[in-house]
Amino acid sequence: MKRCISILIIAVLAVSALxxxxxxxxxxxxxxxxxxxxxxxxxxxxxxxxxxxxxxxQNATKKSYGIGDTIAFKNFEVTFYEARNKTSIKExxxxxxxxxxxxxxxxxxxxxxxxDSLFTLTAPNGEKISHTxxxxxxxxxxxxxxxxxxxxxxxxxxxxxxxNIELKLSGDLTDNQxxxxxx
Numbered sequence: 001m002k003r004c005i006s007i008l009i010i011a012v013l014a015v016s017a018l019x020x021x022x023x024x025x026x027x028x029x030x031x032x033x034x035x036x037x038x039x040x041x042x043x044x045x046x047x048x049x050x051x052x053x054x055x056x057x058q059n060a061t062k063k064s065y066g067i068g069d070t071i072a073f074k075n076f077e078v079t080f081y082e083a084r085n086k087t088s089i090k091e092x093x094x095x096x097x098x099x100x101x102x103x104x105x106x107x108x109x110x111x112x113x114x115x116d117s118l119f120t121l122t123a124p125n126g127e128k129i130s131h132t133x134x135x136x137x138x139x140x141x142x143x144x145x146x147x148x149x150x151x152x153x154x155x156x157x158x159x160x161x162x163x164n165i166e167l168k169l170s171g172d173l174t175d176n177q178x179x180x181x182x183x
Contacts, residue, residue, distance in 0.1 A: 098155050
């Protein structure tokens with residue numbers, strides 16, 4: 001009888017030990033799954049960062065853009081749009097075009113922008129073309145928070161017969177790399 005009890009105790013202990021070993025395997029598998037999920041997430045983040053870096057590298061080599069193109073710089077993304085579908089001809093013969101610029105702070109810190117030094121407009125002969133912000137110039141002056149987008153509309157007075165206007169971005173906004181947008 002003692003022998004039966006001893007065998008029974010040994011059997012209970014063996015079953016308990018096997019159960020505990022099985023539980024440990026489940027914990028190890030769960031930990032391995034969590035670690036694999038973390039690794040996948042890190043790989044996805046690395047892929048996203050690489051894609052962003054690639055986009056910025058492509059932008060760095062491309063120096064000429066058109067209306068609607070988004071240009072990525074170190075701290076900003078800038079896009080120019082046609083603000084209105086029509087242009088008007090003033091009594092002076094100048095064509096008036098309406099454009100909108102959006103500036104997004106893509107950095108992790110607050111940045112400063114200045115509308116008056118954001119860009120210049122020139123005709124093919126090098127003549128500067130005037131532009132006027134439509135009461136919203138202040139929207140592009142001052143601090144811009146991380147992830148924030150600011151925009152403003154402006155009009156351009158194009159001299160009669162002028163084609164192929166170039167808008168030139170330069171300065172801190174463009175990482176001191178001149179960029180041309182063909183209007």
